[in-house]
Each structure stands twice: as structure tokens, then as C-alpha cells.
Amino acid sequence: MKIEFISNETGDLVKQTLKQNPQLNFNQLQMAFRKKDVKLNGKRLAKSSIINAGDKVEIFLPQVKPADIDIVYQDENILVVNKPAGMEVTEKDKVFSNSKCLEELTNQRAVHRIDKNTQGLVVLAKNQMAYDELLDAFKNGYVKKYYQAIVCGKPKQKQAFLTAYLKKDVKNSIVKIFDKKEPNSVEIKTNYHLIKTNGELSLLFVELLTGKTHQIRAHLAHENLAVLGDEKYGNKQLNKKYSQKKQCLCACEIAFSFPSKSKLSYLNNIELKIKPNFQIEI
Numbered sequence: 388m389k390i391e392f393i394s395n396e397t398g399d400l401v402k403q404t405l406k407q408n409p410q411l412n413f414n415q416l417q418m419a420f421r422k423k424d425v426k427l428n429g430k431r432l433a434k435s436s437i438i439n440a441g442d443k444v445e446i447f448l449p450q451v452k453p454a455d456i457d458i459v460y461q462d463e464n465i466l467v468v469n470k471p472a473g474m475e476v477t478e479k480d481k482v483f484s485n486s487k488c489l490e491e492l493t494n495q496r497a498v499h500r501i502d503k504n505t506q507g508l509v510v511l512a513k514n515q516m517a518y519d520e521l522l523d524a525f526k527n528g529y530v531k532k533y534y535q536a537i538v539c540g541k542p543k544q545k546q547a548f549l550t551a552y553l554k555k556d557v558k559n560s561i562v563k564i565f566d567k568k569e570p571n572s573v574e575i576k577t578n579y580h581l582i583k584t585n586g587e588l589s590l591l592f593v594e595l596l597t598g599k600t601h602q603i604r605a606h607l608a609h610e611n612l613a614v615l616g617d618e619k620y621g622n623k624q625l626n627k628k629y630s631q632k633k634q635c636l637c638a639c640e641i642a643f644s645f646p647s648k649s650k651l652s653y654l655n656n657i658e659l660k661i662k663p664n665f666q667i668e669i
Contacts, residue, residue, distance in 0.1 A: 388447070388448045389445065389446070389447050389448075390408060390411070390445070390446040390448065391443070391444070391445045391446075392404075392407055392408065392443075392444055393442070393443055393444075394407070394438045394439065394440055394441065394442045394443075394444060395407065395440055396440050397437070397438065397440055398437070398438065399435055399437060399438075400425075400427065400432070400435045400436050400437070400438045400444070401413065401416055401435045403438055403444075404416060404444060404446065411446075412494065412495075412513070412514075413496075413513075413515055414490070414495045414496040414511075414512070415448060415494050416435075416446070417496060418478065418490065418491070418496075419446055419447065419448060420432065420433055420435070421433075421478065421479075422478075424446065424447040424448070425444070425445070425447075426443075426444070426445040426446075427442060427443070427444060428442055428443050429443070429445075456468050456489075456492055456493060457469035457471075459508060459659055460657065460659055461513075463513065463514075464512070464513055464514060464516070464517040464650075464651060465510060465511065465513060465517050465521070465651070465654070466493060466495050466510075466512075466513060467508055467509070467510050467511070467659055468493065468508070468509055468511070469506070469507065469508060469661050470489055470501065470505075470506065470507060470508075470509045471506060472503075472504050472505060472506040472633045472634075472664075473503065473633065474486075474487075474488065474489055474503065475489070475503050476488060476489045476490065476497050476500040476501065476503075476509055477489070477490050477497055477500060478490060478491065480500065480503065489509060489511070490511070493511055495511035495512065495513055496511055496512050496518055497509055497510070497511050497512075498510050498511065498512055498518060498522055498525060499525055499598070501638050502601065502604075502634070502636075504616075504633040505634060505636045505637070505638060506636070506637045506638070506663065506664055507534070507636075507637045507638025507661065507663075508638045508639070508640070508641050508659060508661060510530075510641065517651065520645070520649055520650060520651045521651070524643065524645060524649075524651070529643060529644050529645050529646070530641060530642070530643055530644075531641070531642040531643075531644070532594070532595045532598065532638060532641055533592065533593065533594050533595070533638075533639060533640035533641070533642075534592075534593040534595060534603060534637060534639060535582070535590065535591065535592055535593070535637050535639050535663045536590070536591050536593055536607065536614050536634075536635060536636045536637070537588055537589070537590055537591075537614070537615045537616075537635035537665055537667070537669065538588070538589050538590075538591055538612040538613060538614055538615060539587070539588060539612065539613045539614075539615055539621070539625045540587070540589065540611055540612055540613075540622075541584045541586055541587075541589050542579070542589060542591070542610070542612055545580060545581045546578075546579070546580040546581065547578070547579055547580075547610075548576070548577075548578050549577045549578070549579070549606060549610065550574065550575070550576050551564050551565060551566060551574075551575055551606060551609060552565045552566070552567065552568050552569055552573065552575065553565075553572060553573055553574075553575045553599050553600075553602060553605065553606075554569055554571055554572040555571075555600060561601070561605075561619060561620075562599070562600055562601045562602075562605045563605070564605050564606055564608075564609035573597075573599060574597070575596075575597045575599050575606060576596035576597050577593060577594070577595060577596060577597075577602065577603060577606045577607070578593065578594035578596060579591045579592065579593045579594070579607075580592050584669065585669050587625070588615060588625075588629075589612070589669070590669050591607075591612070593607075601619070601620070603636065604617050604619070604620045604621075604634060604636065605620050608620040608621065614634045614635060614636050615629060615631050615634070615635045615667075616629075616631030616632060616633050616634045616635050617634040617636075618632065618634075621634070629667055631666070631667070635663075635665045635666075635667070637663035637664070637665070639660060639662070639663055640659065640660045640661075641659045642658075642659070643655050643657070
């Protein structure tokens with residue numbers, strides 16, 4: 388879909404576009420900029436700029452078909468959805484260009500990610516204020532994230548506070564976990580408690596205290612509690628036995644604790660929970 392218009396005054400490109408095209412939203416424009424699908428007087432742009440009255444603006448937007456997205460909560464500022472396993476959150480995460488990511492399907496902007504093969508809650512912002520507030524909240528610990536996971540084996544303790552050090556191996560697209568500080572590693576913290584077990588498999592409730600790449604999967608695997616179905620850090624024998632090719636990991640709960648002065652502090656009293664859709668039971 389192509390949107391074309393002539394600017395009627397001088398100003399910021401994004402603001403003028405939204406003013407003259409109220410059917411668009413900020414997140415659609417940001418995605419168009421990332422793809423360089425915005426032209427100003429015939430020249431492609433990667434970010435907003437100042438435009439003058441009489442300038443010609445062309446915006447190319449993909450035709451997005453309505454998706455059966457499980458919406459958990461939404462208001463004028465945020466959208467919270469239950470992302471299915473197998474879907475990427477953002478476009479830059481995509482491996483296959485013909486697949487649709489969550490941002491494309493919702494036309495909103497994600498403020499955090501979960502892995503492609505992890506099911507669960509993802510928060511998206513509907514405007515710039517919400518995006519900025521949410522980014523700050525995730526950065527400063529105003530957002531608590533909880534998961535459920537089916538893991539291989541039985542934990543030694545019913546409840547544990549785990550600390551370790553995580554180091555990215557970019558070349559092999561994995562992370563490595565160490566008990567002691569290593570060069571270029573960062574400290575990670577993960578809480579869990581045991582919900583139930585049959586000896587071979589266990590269901591854990593996990594609190595993510597530091598949100599690093601593959602943290603839960605790699606940290607639990609380091610404790611000999613690999614997430615069932617995880618083909619990167621997991622137990623291949625049990626994955627095959629239970630025919631699991633996607634990790635049994637679900638981002639099942641999010642809780643906010645914004646400062647009282649925040650414009651999003653009204654979210655502090657809202658409960659956001661889902662039940663995991665695992666294919667097996669313990």
C-alpha cells in the first residue's frame with residue numbers, strides 16, 4: 388500500500404505525516420523507516436527529518452492481513468499479547484523474510500523480546516510516550532517477568548536463587564554460562580521454585596531478575612535442568628523421547644511497578660497472566 392501526500396507546512400516529517408494522515412500510527416512509520424520505505428522528494432530515508440511546505444512524501448506499507456492474535460490486554464497506550472511459539476517478535480529477528488513477526492501483525496512496536504520458540508506475554512507500545520516509559524521501566528526494574536518451564540530432571544532444591552555469569556558467543560549464536568566472572572561476561576540472576584515433578588521431568592515457576600539473551604534456557608541448562616524441547620541447550624535424548632522440538636517455556640506473567648509520577652502508573656494494579664500451552668503434562 389502506498390500513501391502519498393504534499394506537505395502543507397514546515398516541520399518534523401513524522402509529526403506532519405501523522406497530522407495529515409490520521410489513519411497511520413507512529414509504529415507503522417518507524418517500521419517503514421527501518422525498511423527505508425519512506426521517500427522525501429524521491430529520496431529514501433532511514434529516519435525522520437525536517438520537511439518544508441510543498442515537499443512530496445511517499446510511504447510504502449505492507450499489506451497486512453488480519454491475524455488471529457491473542458490479545459491479553461490493551462488500552463490507548465499499550466498492547467499485551469500472548470505470542471505463540473514459532474513467531475519472531477521484531478523484523479530484525481526474522482530469518483525468513485516471508486514470515487510475519489509480531490510487530491508486523493499488530494502494527495505496534497515491541498519494547499522487549501522473547502525467543503521465537505518461546506510462548507508468552509509481549510508488551511508493545513502504541514505511542515512514543517508509552518514506548519519511552521516502558522523502555523525506562525524494563526531498564527530500571529519496574530517490570531517483573533515470570534515464566535513456567537518444563538525441564539529435564541529434578542532440581543536438588545525446591546526453591547533456589549541462582550547467580551552466574553553469561554557471555555555471548557556471537558559467532559555460534561549461543562551464550563555460555565560460568566560460575567565465576569569471565570572477560571566480557573555479565574552477571575545474571577534467576578529465581579525458581581518447583582511446582583511439581585515426576586522424577587524425569589519437572590515444572591518450574593521462574594522469575595527472571597536480569598533479562599539477558601537466552602538467560603533462562605542457558606542458566607537452567609547449566610544447573611542440569613535443561614528446558615524440554617530446547618534444541619540449542621537441551622537434552623536431545625529427552626527431547627526425542629517426548630517429541631518436543633520447541634522449548635517448553637512460557638512467559639506467563641508480567642507485573643508493573645511504575646513510580647507514581649509515571650503516566651503509566653495506572654498499570655500497576657492490572658494483573659497480566661496466561662496459562663502455558665505446553666503439549667505435554669507432568
